[in-house]
Amino acid sequence: MQSIDRKNVLGILDEIQTTGHSPLKVIADDNQTYFIKNYGGILPAYYLCSEIICNGLLSIWQLPTPQIILLDLNSKSFQEKLLKYSKKYHKAHYYDNIPAVGSLLVEGNIIELNTLTEPSSWLEINTIENKDNIWKIGLFDIWVENDDRKPSNPNTLIQHISTNRKKVYALDHAFCFNSIAYKDLHPDFGVSQSFNDNILFTNLAKELFKKYQNDKPFRNDVESFFKAKVEICRIHFCEILDNIPIEFGLNEIDKEKLYNFLFHQQRNKNVLECFFDHIEDYA
Template structure:
């Protein structure tokens, strides 16, 4: 169940090319990253944020906890004057702020094998890359990795964030289950850290077999829970029934699933050649 949060104060705004989110404090002084709609018709980007967070849980990929946020009345009067986006809706997408974090690319400003040994699960970036192909993430790429690296128990943990531009950046009713439009060159595996990890792994037939098993188990897990996933999205951002059917066909198309896995293998082989 996605919890509701009331936001009481602003810490700072992050200027980005996308949603320019805010770091805020809720009534318990917990840090929340908050995203308003970018336009009056931008509901789908926040629907995708909630949907992908729940899908990532089924894949056992770390992502910050998400919340349904509203703004305290006193704060709303001030912030909606400074940023008109807060007038576009009554509720906003929020997620937990990850402490002890830094951008993944900063880790490899001192590249080498020592950082790789400090990953809690070095193959997590492979799983994230595979997930990105499956949901056709247009916004996680070598130049904009949308991954946070957190230090937990003296190990690096990766958190996947920012999923507004997934599902090929299309409306749900425009999705096709007949082909894959993911751009190979935009894979996170072509980042400096991705290349280093791929080249460090002992990739053989057994490794590929285990990865494929993981992939199909994740798909089955989503398939078994997809209705609950849709129902767990806050009602304010609920996905229409006809769009749910389109998403199901898109995610579970056997043709797409096979192409997704083959695309990942192509990227890995291209990096290792």
């Protein structure tokens, strides 16, 4: 499992105002542009831990997601700049002694998934080179209880590589694991995603299922894929957790509870059942 780099912020470009964390757009000392979130003054820094954990899990699932790094921001150097931004999210001491998590800017011609509301034809959809990743992202989100990817807020980018090539990226995983303290997770919770709270309910996903669902033994493929990826994630889970800096305050109880939640056999059967329930009306 590849370790996460740690860099310094050289400049702040802007604040991206959202209903979540309103990340800052910054330039780091590797001359790359990142969107960064801080710990918000609360430890353990579960939101930042979730970003790192899900980035590692997504890499095992081979689902494209922006590279993440740890970024140190000297609040004294940017004191006047920070005063211009939301006080709720960007108090100077939120950056003191604890790194932020940065997500690399996906460059090029980028649109959000929800702008593809009415695919004109299968040929248009077919330009998405990793279109199977739509259902894989939906399955992943059920597994990790992602509360923040849905038709109204897909947190999924489509990158236009060329006229006939598009690529899907999953991003923003702060609100996973039920958005609660890991120590409070329990596999008996089962699966709690509410109706329409998943990328599987986007028009694009529905269209994809209509077009290729009957072309292969889809259920067997999904079950085999899920079980294989979950097992690899289990094997490498400690390596993923090793990327979380000690400053984030994650303890052994948190880690144990999260492990038991993600790799509980009955809960993962429920994950698959939930997935097939989601798509049964249009698959």
